[in-house]
Amino acid sequence: MAIESVAIIGRGAVGMLYGSIAEKNLGSGAVEFVMDDERFARHAGETPLVNGEPLRVRTLPASEAAPVDLVILATKVTGLGQALDTMETLVGPETRVVSLLNGITSEERVAERFGWERTVLSIAQGMDAVFVGDEMTYSHPGEIRFGAAPETDSGVVEEVADLYDRAGIPHVVEEDIRRRMWVKLMLNVGINQTCMAYGGTYGTASEPGSEQNRCFVAAMREALAVARAEGVDVTEADLAQMAHLTASLDPAGMPSMAQDRINEKPTEVEEFSGTICRLAERHGLLVPTNQWLYRRIREIESDFSAR
Numbered sequence: 001m002a003i004e005s006v007a008i009i010g011r012g013a014v015g016m017l018y019g020s021i022a023e024k025n026l027g028s029g030a031v032e033f034v035m036d037d038e039r040f041a042r043h044a045g046e047t048p049l050v051n052g053e054p055l056r057v058r059t060l061p062a063s064e065a066a067p068v069d070l071v072i073l074a075t076k077v078t079g080l081g082q083a084l085d086t087m088e089t090l091v092g093p094e095t096r097v098v099s100l101l102n103g104i105t106s107e108e109r110v111a112e113r114f115g116w117e118r119t120v121l122s123i124a125q126g127m128d129a130v131f132v133g134d135e136m137t138y139s140h141p142g143e144i145r146f147g148a149a150p151e152t153d154s155g156v157v158e159e160v161a162d163l164y165d166r167a168g169i170p171h172v173v174e175e176d177i178r179r180r181m182w183v184k185l186m187l188n189v190g191i192n193q194t195c196m197a198y199g200g201t202y203g204t205a206s207e208p209g210s211e212q213n214r215c216f217v218a219a220m221r222e223a224l225a226v227a228r229a230e231g232v233d234v235t236e237a238d239l240a241q242m243a244h245l246t247a248s249l250d251p252a253g254m255p256s257m258a259q260d261r262i263n264e265k266p267t268e269v270e271e272f273s274g275t276i277c278r279l280a281e282r283h284g285l286l287v288p289t290n291q292w293l294y295r296r297i298r299e300i301e302s303d304f305s306a307r
Contacts, residue, residue: 008031016050051136123145127141
C-alpha cells in the first residue's frame with residue numbers, strides 16, 4: 001500500500017524540519033501536524049518560521065483529525081504519553097507508525113498500544129535544527145535510519161522508504177536497526193547531556209582537550225560499555241564516527257537538551273543517563289560521568305521551577 005497521507009505529532013525542531021521538507025515535495029494536502037485539543041488551543045494563531053519562512057504545513061486538533069497512512073512521532077520522550085492518546089484518532093487498520101523519539105524505549109510503548117506489526121524502529125540523526133522562540137533554523141537535515149522490528153509486518157519498511165523517497169527525506173534502511181539505535185543513544189548521552197550541563201554548543205563540546213570534550217567522550221564511552229553488556233556490538237569506531245559527525249555540525253548549533261536549558265523545559269535525562277545508570281547497575285558497571293550528568297541536569301531543572 002502506497003503511503004499518501006502523513007500526520008506528524010510534535011511540532012518541534014525535528015517535526016518541523018521533516019514536515020517542511022515533505023510539504024515542499026508532496027504538497028500541502030499530504031502532510032499535517034496534529035495536536036491534542038488543549039495544546040492546539042494554546043498555540044492557535046501561531047505560525048512558526050523555518051529558516052525564515054512561515055511553516056506551510058497545516059495543524060489540526062485531534063478532535064478534527066482522521067486516520068492517515070503514516071503517523072510520525074516527533075515529540076520529546078516526556079510527551080509520549082499524551083502523544084499516544086492523540087494518535088487514537090489517527091490510527092486506522094492500515095496505518096504505519098514511525099517514532100523519531102530519542103532513546104530506545106518509545107517503540108515498545110507504541111507497540112503496546114497499537115501493535116508491533118505496524119511499527120518501524122527509527123532514529124533521526126545528523127541534523128542541526130535549533131528551535132528557540134517561534135523560529136526553527138537548520139543547515140543540515142540529517143537523516144532517518146530505520147528498519148523492521150522482529151514483529152513488523154512484511155512490506156512496511158519498504159512502504160515507509162518509498163514515502164521518504166517521494167518526500168525528499170534523507171534516509172537509510174538498516175539491517176540491524178537495534179545496533180544503530182544504541183549508537184544514537186550513545187551520541188545523545190554524550191552530546192545532549194554535556195551541552196545541557198555546561199550550556200555548551202556543538203563547537204564547545206568538540207573542542208579538543210576541553211573539559212566539555214572530555215565529558216562528551218567519557219559519557220559516550222560509558223554508554224558503549226553498557227551497550228556491549230546488553231549484547232549490542234557498539235564499537236570505538238562508532239564512537240569516533242559520532243564525535244566526527246558532531247564536529248561537522250554548525251559550531252554555534254546545539255542539541256535539544258541545550259535548547260531545553262534556554263527554554264526552561266523538562267529534559268529527556270531519564271531516557272539518557274537514567275537509562276545508562278539503571279542498566280549499568282544491572283551489569284555491575286561503573287558510569288561516574290553519567291551519574292554526575294544526571295545529578296547536574298536535575299539540579300539545573302530544579303532551578304527552573306524555583307524561578
